[in-house]
Amino acid sequence: MSDFKQEMISNAHTLEQALESYLPQKDEFPEKLHEAMRYSTLTGGKRLRPIMVMKTAEFFGMPFEKVLPTACGIEMIHTYSLIHDDLPVMDNDDFRRGKPTCHRVYGDALALLAGDALLTHAFTTIAKNSKIEGVATDAVIDVIEKVSLAAGGYGMIGGQTIDIISSGHEIDKNTLYYISNHKTGCLISISLWSGARLAGAPKEDLNKIKRFGEIIGLIFQIVDDILDIKGNEKLMGKPTGSDIKNKKNTFTHIVGYGDSIKLVNELSLQAKEIVRNYKHNNFFINLTDFFTERTY
């Protein structure tokens, strides 16, 4: 295993300990709700978004411990979006991360509420636990503003809306890019931005990092579409071919399989170019390679 992958696993472990402590505990009333929230949040996942918050904060000189509340908050938002996406009224998926989806275990009503509660708890987590020496209060407010903006109707939910509306219809490339940039890209990009903002990075760097995030977010989505065709179900923890089954508009379908791979490689070069002049840019370079070459 590469050093980078080992580092990612170690970071994921640290993150999960924090996540476990910030989530409501199993024995807290109402237990069923909290159990459902924990079931979906603590069943694996690569923890890419929160690790990006942690590593970017470190890159700009802040110990990762200080941004754990924001990192965990963003992972809760990501998890809520998966729970709601999986509901019968949306994608109606039965498996996620190798386990039955939340609504398959707890029923549709409780899954809906567990998603709502995770989204809400994300903001409690950030606001309550970011009163830390060295973390500026105006940076925390900025993070809450930008994270909610990236997760909302102008961001992730906007992408999900167009994805749902256009499912089963042929769409053009612009719409395909809109969906990907919003549904996937916004939260990935704002994760990097949040780490940088909390660490006090100057505006120029914030813009740079955000742009870098948008590009690797796009890479992430295109590779996701490729893996839905050629991926290994066991590694991925969910059935492949579901995009075709659900008549989803994917890059492989609209742009073509070969051109999707070409596009990923072009975007990879673009992303690396943005961070090229940074010293000690290993994390960003390795992350780009990881996004580009991932097999699960």
Added chain:
Amino acid sequence: MSDFKQEMISNAHTLEQALESYLPQKDEFPEKLHEAMRYSTLTGGKRLRPIMVMKTAEFFGMPFEKVLPTACGIEMIHTYSLIHDDLPVMDNDDFRRGKPTCHRVYGDALALLAGDALLTHAFTTIAKNSKIEGVATDAVIDVIEKVSLAAGGYGMIGGQTIDIISSGHEIDKNTLYYISNHKTGCLISISLWSGARLAGAPKEDLNKIKRFGEIIGLIFQIVDDILDIKGNEKLMGKPTGSDIKNKKNTFTHIVGYGDSIKLVNELSLQAKEIVRNYKHNNFFINLTDFFTERTY
């Protein structure tokens, strides 16, 4: 019409202008999502919670204009909760505020997403627009923490969870109080608290106002149950008798109709006692009477 009711209507008008401007506009992409968000948020309602934010801030010496972002944010959270509650997977209600519910107009998937987007946009609205002279940043972070706590699994969603789980089963009085205090009381109470906190009220007053809010929140719910039996459908904008139809556990059912009315009057005295020693406490006294005597 009493002066108080006229004042409430005038406040609701002011609030709605702010709400209209903070919501995504109809022509902003994706239009359908934003249309659904606006449809549910801008179709009337008494605007009790945001008015409570505004009036409590004024009571503690801060112009109401400075707390409009928080007032609007709380109204968005209230609206999202109604949209999700009305979904077929929850209460499956067809009418709300005299109009077809969100999912009846826009479909279940879009209603789910519109609810998610309103909840998310509430935090954008508060964080983005509270950078105002005289409003302390740590007060804004406190408000985001406490509002999300009141709206989440320990608060409103917790109450909704137990309400859904226990629907169709007989429950005891403790559970009935839990549901009411959480599903309804938490957001009402935190509305008053938020106005006071943003205005810089001392801790003792914050606790007092919160307790007052919990009691009138309970009054609100009991009167709601009473109105489901004796209320006027036209005034209320939704069919009465739906609690019985949905086998909901109500105060009128568990405590009895006559004792529910007695309880409301006792709680009303308790609430007034809390604010008795405040000078210029008219708003709180009138609000208590309004909650106690409301007919819609």
